Every structure is written in structure tokens, then in C-alpha cells.
Amino acid sequence: MASLTYAQAALKAAQDAYTKQNPLSLQAHQAAHNSLPGGNTRTVLHADPFPITWDSGKDATLTSIDGHTYADLLGEFSAGIFGHSDQRIAQAVQDAMKSGWNFGGNSRLEKALAHKVVDRFRPSGIELVRFTNSGTEANTTCLGAAVAITQRRKILVFSGGYHGSTLVFPMALMQGLLKTPSMNLPHEFVFGAYNNIPETKAVIAALPQDSLAAILIEPIQGSGGCRPATQEFMQYLRQVTDETGALLVIDEVMASRLCFSGYSAAIGIRGDFVTLGKYIAGGMTSGAFGGRKDLMELFDPTKNQLFHPGTYNNNVLSMNAGLIGLDIYNAEEVDRLNRLGEDVKAKIQQVLIDEKIYPEQLPSASTNLIEIDSFKDKAEVIDISTGQSLRKLPPMFITGKGSMLNIRFSGPEAATWQALFWHHLLTRDIFIAVRGYTPLNLKVTATDAENYVSAIREFVQQHKAQLLAQEPVALQDIASVLQPKPAVAISMQVAATA
Structure with missing residues (x-):
């Protein structure tokens, strides 16, 4: 029996559950192949195994054609900073x-x-x-x-x-x-x-x-x-x-x-x-x-x-x-949204510190990681708050400033963990970019922000050991890796030409 790493197995389980949760989006995606290459006209919006097809948006929420409503923490990659219905x-x-x-x-x-x-x-x-x-x-x-x-x-x-x-x-x-x-x-x-x-x-x-x-x-x-x-x-x-x-x-x-x-x-x-x-x-x-x-x-x-x-x-x-x-989006709203973002970032970093995902030399929730790229040597990471240099990035970390945030992963399986994280948030009714980009919009509430932090805490606690030391898992054990939320009965229809 072939083996997968833990992250690969967990992602497969998540994608299987996602497919069952979103049958109409799957149908729409497959039908779109008749007129769009890959069913897509904007590469960054693709997600494996297929993207969600949206039906409507209101304030800071999006509702799919499958009837699921999500808190939108992507805000159209910053273009949607005003929400969907101002x-x-x-x-x-x-x-x-x-x-x-x-x-x-x-x-x-x-x-x-x-x-x-x-x-x-x-x-x-x-x-x-x-x-x-x-x-x-x-x-x-x-x-x-x-x-x-x-x-x-x-x-x-x-x-x-x-x-x-x-x-x-x-x-x-x-x-x-x-x-x-x-x-x-x-x-x-x-x-x-x-x-x-x-x-x-x-x-x-x-x-x-x-x-x-x-x-x-x-x-x-x-x-x-x-x-x-x-x-x-x-x-x-x-x-x-x-x-x-x-x-x-x-x-x-x-x-x-x-x-x-x-x-x-x-x-x-x-x-x-x-x-x-x-x-x-x-x-x-x-x-x-x-x-x-x-x-x-x-x-x-x-x-x-x-x-x-x-x-x-x-x-x-x-x-x-x-x-x-x-x-x-006046000066007061700029400041308010940045404060919300900095608060979210600090709380997420506290989760990563509490769960030992961050190394010991990053003991503060005010940590601000600055990456210095290099073509000659290994890239350097500095905690600009203390001036301390790290040997490598944590396996899961957050970067950004103000209302622009990004949850990221490092290591050889970074892309797999990133995809798994995206699917985890969807099960908690939260939508962000697949790459972890989270530019907050003006309609995001304090409750939305707290739910995001809580969902991250759940993810870290569920996968903590494997994030720190990835181990292979047998293919037959995939079902036990992730426990998706129950499927929702769907009665909606989608046209074959959608």
C-alpha cells in the first residue's frame, strides 16, 4: 500500500469532503470547461479540486450556489475593501x-x-x-x-x-x-x-x-x-x-x-x-x-x-x-481597519507562540518577521521587534502589516499545508485566498475576526505534532486524519451552461 505524508493524506480527506459539500459548484466548474480553459478566466481564483461558484455577496459574506455562506476575509484581494453591498x-x-x-x-x-x-x-x-x-x-x-x-x-x-x-x-x-x-x-x-x-x-x-x-x-x-x-x-x-x-x-x-x-x-x-x-x-x-x-x-x-x-x-x-x-475609506477608517488587523495578527501569533509553533526566540505577540531574500546565501529572517535573526522560518507563521495579513507555511510541503489550511477554514465558514492572503475589509466584524483566530487555533491544535515533524501515513488511514463537518442537503439546481 502506497504511503502519503500526513499533510497529503489530510488534504485528500479535506478535498473529498469538500467535493461532497459542493456538488453544484462542481457541476458549474465542469460545465464551464466547454467555454473556458480549465473552467477559469482568472488563474488566481482556481482552487483544487475545483473552485466555489458564488451566487451572491452581502456586506462581508459570500453565499455559494450550494447554499453555503462564508465570512469573506479576502475582500477581492483588496479591491473589495468596501464589502459587497455598500x-x-x-x-x-x-x-x-x-x-x-x-x-x-x-x-x-x-x-x-x-x-x-x-x-x-x-x-x-x-x-x-x-x-x-x-x-x-x-x-x-x-x-x-x-x-x-x-x-x-x-x-x-x-x-x-x-x-x-x-x-x-x-x-x-x-x-x-x-x-x-x-x-x-x-x-x-x-x-x-x-x-x-x-x-x-x-x-x-x-x-x-x-x-x-x-x-x-x-x-x-x-x-x-x-x-x-x-x-x-x-x-x-x-x-x-x-x-x-x-x-x-x-x-x-x-x-x-x-x-x-x-x-x-x-x-x-x-x-x-x-x-x-x-x-x-x-x-x-x-x-x-x-x-x-x-x-x-x-x-x-x-x-x-x-x-x-x-x-x-x-x-x-x-x-x-x-x-x-x-x-x-477616510483617515479614521484606515486607522480602525489597521487596528483590527494588528489585533488579529497579535492574537494569531499568540496562538503560534502558545502552541510552540514559533521558536523560543520569538516570545512576543508583537513579533514582526522581516524576510531578507538572497541569491547567494540562505534567506535571512529577522524579528524586527528585537533585531534577532532566525535560522529558518517557523513551519506556520503570519506576515503582514495593518489590515494586510497572510498566513503562510514553510518547508518542502508548504503548498500542501497551505491548501489544507484553506479547506479547514471553509469548514468553519471562512473564506480567504488559497495562498493565505487575508486583507480585511470594512465590513468585517469583531466576531468575524475572533472566529478566524479560533479557527486557526483549532487547526494548529489538530495538526501541531505533524506541523513540527511531518510523518508518512498509510493510505488506508486517510479517513481518520480529518473530521469534516457533516454534508448539507442540497436541493438547488445549476444550468449545464453555467
Whole structure:
């Protein structure tokens, strides 16, 4: 009889129970293969053995076509920071629609939203702004502009970075170990190790003189595991661009949610270009880029220098929703949501400390793990609260800042444990990203937060021994590994073409 590791066996049991719990989602997924490759049009939303198909959302809850309702702690990867049914935003969309849409021209709305964005994010470096259809477009436009302005080709990016669907930089890609072809734009990318000043210095020193056009950086990596950059690292990059004439492009598509005027402003760094997205249009489709006045004025059509079209850049739905959304997510709400996130993080870390998942040198719930990547040596992990260095990451840990949190796993079976954790939360009626990303939204309640912490405590207590020392388990013992909640009777139907 073949053997599986404990984690593999537990995951198989969880997936079997999940399949029984969600028959209509399975049917919808299978039917979708007739028109979508893999039944999917957005890779990050896939989950094995199949994703849940949602029927509706309200406040901070999602209800599936199988009739299950979950507390939504994913918030559409930050775009859904307002929840699923804020009536103020719904009214703003309806009001915009009343006067028609697709004007093929200017309206008062983009002018009003631009004024609000510049007024709010000026401390991060946005003196003028232009809108796009997404954060991806904002980043690609800034890189194109940097190459055009500097007449240079090299762009420095960092391990774990994600700046849109054509700007993805996992460590495996940088080490030449990626097993799938990259779809990244064909810029002359130069790879740097995130948070690592000495190795970044060496990379820059090896470049031909006057070849670096831009440095592209997330001050907190979203897709990369909610990993904060150190202030020293960001200051170093600002210094490099000042000295070389390259442009510093700060991707605040996610990170800007952490501070009223953007995360860069909070750590005293101004970008030459700063990109925004996700939540700035009230959850509608939008993005933006802004920056130094002298750079942004190159997009002035009367000066005929940089060309930036886009049919829906100023669409009335996004513009009007953004006007309301930025008022809703004001300074007080930013602070409130961050406090909730920090409280959740501290409680989760206390669970990991109490259950001995964290090593003895991390005795405080205020622990803030900072990862320093390396292409030459093993990555270093520092508890920035104490300055103490760890030999390796704990088998299960939490990273992030404020309302951006990420439960993560380390070791050779990290992906298996991550998937098992996701399934465990579903059995407790909690929905997050498969990769453990948990960006809290404004509709999340204190009860939702407490339930999340309790579900994590249950997971750790159930799997503690195996997390610390993974052991194989016989295939015939799979059923005893996990005890799923009982199946719910389903009477709903789904169309074959769903």
C-alpha cells in the first residue's frame, strides 16, 4: 500500500469532503470547461479540486450556489475593501448611469476624482494623476514611460514581486528554476533580492553605466506574502535613483490602503511614479498612476510627448464610485481597519507562540518577521521587534502589516499545508485566498475576526505534532486524519451552461 505524508493524506480527506459539500459548484466548474480553459478566466481564483461558484455577496459574506455562506476575509484581494453591498457606492453607480455612459469624451467626474486623489496622495509623490483600467495598466504605463523618458532599457525588480499579470517575479523565475514559460513583458529586467541592500548594490554596480531606467518596488508585497520592505531598503532605492537618474516606481496598488496618503508617505519616501488601484474606485474597475509634476506633464496632450490612451480610463462608473469610496475609506477608517488587523495578527501569533509553533526566540505577540531574500546565501529572517535573526522560518507563521495579513507555511510541503489550511477554514465558514492572503475589509466584524483566530487555533491544535515533524501515513488511514463537518442537503439546481 502506497504511503502519503500526513499533510497529503489530510488534504485528500479535506478535498473529498469538500467535493461532497459542493456538488453544484462542481457541476458549474465542469460545465464551464466547454467555454473556458480549465473552467477559469482568472488563474488566481482556481482552487483544487475545483473552485466555489458564488451566487451572491452581502456586506462581508459570500453565499455559494450550494447554499453555503462564508465570512469573506479576502475582500477581492483588496479591491473589495468596501464589502459587497455598500449602499452608498451602489447609489453612486446608479447615479452615474442615469446620465448615460461611454461618452467618448470628458466628464466632470474624472476631474473631481483626480482632485481628490492628488489631494490625498500628494505626500507619497503624486502631484498629478492619470487613470487607467487597472493597477496592471498603471504599472506597465509607468515602465514604458520610464524607458521613454530616460532613454535607458534596464528595469530593476525584486524577488516575490507582483505588479500585474505581465509583471510577475517569483524567486524561481529569478533563479532559472521556473518550470512554466513566463508571460512577462519583454523589458530588460534585472533581478534583485528583496530587502537585501548588499546584493542589490552588487547588481546595480554590475550594470553598464547609465543603463538603469527604473526601479519597480512594492513597499509591501501583496502576492508575495504580505512581506514589508524595511524603511532602510526603501531609502536606499530612493538614494540610488537620485544618484543614477533612474526613476523610482512605487507600486502602491495594495499597500496604499495601509495609510491615508499611501504607505510610501508613512515611511518618508516619495516615488517618481506611484501606482494605485484595487480600491480607489469603490471596488469598480480602475487604476491610476501619478508622480512628479515634471514627469506627469509629459502626458499633456498639448505637448505631444507621451501617448496614453484607454477607452475606459475615465468611465463614469469607476469615477463616481471612487468619489464616494475615498470618502468612505477616510483617515479614521484606515486607522480602525489597521487596528483590527494588528489585533488579529497579535492574537494569531499568540496562538503560534502558545502552541510552540514559533521558536523560543520569538516570545512576543508583537513579533514582526522581516524576510531578507538572497541569491547567494540562505534567506535571512529577522524579528524586527528585537533585531534577532532566525535560522529558518517557523513551519506556520503570519506576515503582514495593518489590515494586510497572510498566513503562510514553510518547508518542502508548504503548498500542501497551505491548501489544507484553506479547506479547514471553509469548514468553519471562512473564506480567504488559497495562498493565505487575508486583507480585511470594512465590513468585517469583531466576531468575524475572533472566529478566524479560533479557527486557526483549532487547526494548529489538530495538526501541531505533524506541523513540527511531518510523518508518512498509510493510505488506508486517510479517513481518520480529518473530521469534516457533516454534508448539507442540497436541493438547488445549476444550468449545464453555467
